[in-house]
Amino acid sequence: MDKTTLILHVDSPDAPEIKTVAEILKNGGTAAIPTETVYGLAANALSAEAAAKIFVAKGRPADNPLIVHISHISQLGDIVSEIPETAVKLAESFWPGPLTIILPKQPHIPEIVTAGLDTVAVRMPSHPIAHALIEQAGIPLAAPSANRSGRPSPTSWRHCVEDLDGRVDAILCADDSDIGVESTVITLATPVPKVLRPGGITVEQLRSVLGEVEVDSAVLNELAPDAVAASPGMKYKHYAPKASVIIVDADTNAYIDFVNSKADEGAFALCFEEDVPHINIPCVVCGTAEDESTYAHALFTALRELDEKGAVTAYARKPSSDGVGLAVYNRLLRAAAFNIIKP
Numbered sequence: 001m002d003k004t005t006l007i008l009h010v011d012s013p014d015a016p017e018i019k020t021v022a023e024i025l026k027n028g029g030t031a032a033i034p035t036e037t038v039y040g041l042a043a044n045a046l047s048a049e050a051a052a053k054i055f056v057a058k059g060r061p062a063d064n065p066l067i068v069h070i071s072h073i074s075q076l077g078d079i080v081s082e083i084p085e086t087a088v089k090l091a092e093s094f095w096p097g098p099l100t101i102i103l104p105k106q107p108h109i110p111e112i113v114t115a116g117l118d119t120v121a122v123r124m125p126s127h128p129i130a131h132a133l134i135e136q137a138g139i140p141l142a143a144p145s146a147n148r149s150g151r152p153s154p155t156s157w158r159h160c161v162e163d164l165d166g167r168v169d170a171i172l173c174a175d176d177s178d179i180g181v182e183s184t185v186i187t188l189a190t191p192v193p194k195v196l197r198p199g200g201i202t203v204e205q206l207r208s209v210l211g212e213v214e215v216d217s218a219v220l221n222e223l224a225p226d227a228v229a230a231s232p233g234m235k236y237k238h239y240a241p242k243a244s245v246i247i248v249d250a251d252t253n254a255y256i257d258f259v260n261s262k263a264d265e266g267a268f269a270l271c272f273e274e275d276v277p278h279i280n281i282p283c284v285v286c287g288t289a290e291d292e293s294t295y296a297h298a299l300f301t302a303l304r305e306l307d308e309k310g311a312v313t314a315y316a317r318k319p320s321s322d323g324v325g326l327a328v329y330n331r332l333l334r335a336a337a338f339n340i341i342k343p
């Protein structure tokens with residue numbers, strides 16, 4: 001693919017460049033856009049032809065469905081065929097924000113968007129530029145994360161340029177994504193609501209609104225080779241830098257001793273800020289142990305940085321699995337192909 005990609009920088013929802021990108025999307029084009037979770041690769045969700053371009057630009061397997069992004073609750077009824085009370089409660093509590101809700105789809109949502117499933121994933125982002133863009137385009141936007149398939153999700157416009165320059169019509173560049181991991185995906189198409197992918201809204205928050213919420217076993221466990229994934233995205237090797245990542249399940253002192261014993265092997269430490277003064281191998285910092293949201297914010301940039309520095313092996317601190325830590329752990333497990341050691 002070799003398109004001319006328009007690279008536009010914006011710092012406010014009033015910027016005229018947003019209109020330019022809205023026109024591109026209305027006319028069936030593709031654009032990378034900022035959201036509060038990660039950057040997305042958007043196209044008209046109501047056009048099979050436009051949505052098909054997303055799969056080509058990303059190199060995404062056709063059996064992995066897309067999330068449809070809206071800017072107003074009034075758009076929901078045109079996309080899903082049922083709006084249960086649970087969906088109303090979730091939307092009131094967490095939209096706009098990092099929550100994706102799966103419900104039975106309306107027949108006119110193109111099959112390519114839902115990868116042939118009879119359900120559709122919907123999210124209302126809170127990022128002011130994403131919101132303005134959806135408003136101005138006047139159509140719901142299908143958008144997966146704006147990385148090439150298999151690469152870490154993009155949390156900066158620079159990552160979008162690395163992965164998609166020449167492959168999309170435009171890249172709308174704004175600040176780094178605030179949250180840093182993708183939205184929580186919850187399905188309401190099961191008897192009990194079930195989290196298929198942890199993200200910016202925590203399981204604890206969902207339970208406080210809905211009561212009973214299950215967590216799909218694929219969140220923290222490797223799928224058996226013959227298993228059918230509830231969320232097709234879970235079955236792919238994801239978020240993987242070229243370096244082989246190994247998760248180290250240890251307290252601070254044991255982690256530091258362990259990585260220091262690897263000094264001869266050219267390994268990197270994917271560690272917390274406060275660990276750095278005690279470590280004598282190269283470090284890539286991933287937030288602080290004090291606050292799991294800092295690990296989420298830094299994770300995908302850190303995974304890309306390992307590649308830039310030519311890391312062959314990286315030993316990562318195991319995140320806590322509370323709050324947004326569960327999302328970090330879920331992504332890290334996939335980046336590490338479930339490789340965990342306890343020194």
Ligand code: TXA
Pocket residue numbers: 035037038039040041064065066067098100102114117119120121123143144145146181182183184185196197230231232233234
């Ligand atoms: O934060 C986010 O969700 C970002 C931003 C751009 O909004 N988007 C994102 O999209 O992460 P993507 O395509 O990278 O991840 C969507 C996930 C995939 O794991 C996919 O399999 C799942 O949602 N999904 C989408 N529709 C589904 C459906 N109908 N049933 C089950 N899983 C679905």
Ligand code: MG
Pocket residue numbers: 144145153
């Ligand atoms: Mg993705």
